[in-house]
Amino acid sequence: MKSENKRSVLVGIFILVGILLFVGGVLTLGGKQKRFVKTITLTAIFDNIGGLQTGSNIWYSGVKIGTVKKIKFTGNSQVEVTLNIEEESQKFIGRDSKARLSSDGLIGNKIIEIYNGNPRNGIVEDGDQLHVEKALSTEDMMKTLQENNKNLLGITSDFKLLSLKIKRGEGTIGAFLSDSLLAEHFKSIVSNLQMASTNTNNVTQQVSKFASKLNNKSGLANQLLTDTAVFRNLKTSVAELHKATTSAALLSENLKNVSNRLDDKNNAIGVLLNDPEAAATLKGTLGNLETSTKKLDENMEALQHNFLLRGFFKKKAKQQLKDSLAVSQK
């Protein structure tokens, strides 16, 4: 009885685990295929779907957002493809999005790619039809490739001709390769170039030295470039200088005014400088003054000899003599 119980339990566990695995598989599959996700339906009309199948994937920006639901003929032998798109992705797909046929990998399955939409221009709604752009088919690619091949052939045959000419020494390159004189010239050009490069090297070394000096911390240039205090001082100095030049300008303006006024006759100095009449009068006055002073001198002389004042003058002469003696003794 005990072993029978154990057997039943084992069978139960076996069945349960098996069913769990199966259900897990179903749910995972449903999750991967978005079977249990809310979807919206869009349509697109293609001229040629190139073997697209029901259930093929739909990509938007490289992300799988749905599957192809239905494929049917419509109108003028065109194909209408119904797309199941996850409702979650709806808000990212603009109304102006386009659909095109593509494949995941070079030889991969056919897929539909939705691209180029801007959700700001409104998002797609259930039942909308997407614009379709013709995708490059393998034949188109082959066509282009064939064109490329032809071009390549042309290019290589041109090159063949060119190399033949070069070999024969025709043209500049041919001459260059075969002419020994040209080679000599070239050699000298190269040696000159070498010299020039040596010189340039020297110059750059010097420049580098100069630059390192400039970089020297105590140098003015460096301070100018790095020390903010110096710069500030310089700035204030310049400001001061600016002030000084402003006042100098003011001064010169004043001076100009003064000289202008000197040229004028309506002031005293102007008259003195410019009026010949006044000058003559002044001259006369001065002559009169000279004669008056001469006469005054005579009067004074006469006064010295006057008895009333003679004593004073004698006393003064004595005092002067005394002073001069003291000076000479010293």
Add this chain to the structure above:
Amino acid sequence: MSSPNGNLNPKTRKYFISRRVDSIFISLHDVYQFIIRFFKEAALPPYELKELSRQCYEVGYRSLPLISLTGFITGFVFTNQSRPSLSEFGATSWLPSLISIAVVRALAPLVTALIAAGKVGSNMGAELGSMKVTEQIDAMEVSATNPFKFLVVTRVMATTFMIPLLVVYTAMVGLLGSYLSVHANEQTSWPAFFTQVFESISFLDLFSTMIKSTIFGFTIGLVGCYQGYNSSKGTEGVGRAANSAVVAAMFLIFIEEIIIVQIVNAIRIA
């Protein structure tokens, strides 16, 4: 006009067409009767649940180690053998998809059914055959136990229920073996492998596999029991019953596989 039985009178002649052709049709009729009887007995009470549980244990649980090992090796080897042809295109990254489709659609049910036919089918044929030979079945009838219900119905039901479960295990273990190989050679991570596996199969694959394995299970049980239950007398009959249980079951499994694949592909395209 002469006939093989030498008698033109339909009322008195011994065989309808010929002995061999007649025996084929007779055995077909017997099988038909057997199946009808199975469904009738399975539907009507009393139900032999304890015996059913024992048979489930024998068929399901006891076969698990063998089936798991076979499934693992199948997945591993199939991956290794498929790699060279895919690497010619530089498409080894598609190995998980390939393996997933191969294992889920075909390998898991087939391998499981064939192994079970060998292990369980032959066991049933031999067991019931020897019971028949030693007249245990007749004894059961005498003792008021319905031998068909007790022996046949429980066994056929056990295989019908257990083979699909074993297929699930085999598929899982096979994919695990495949993952080990893919991981060792292509450094594919488990999530990437897992995603690719489930991207390449569909619900149709899953359900067709389940239905297929149920039919396989039913076939294995039915053939095993039929051969055992109807085995001829003697020890030779037991051996023949066991042998023909396996051979007929395997043959029928392949026939069913072809038919089911055709039907599923028709549904897939539609």
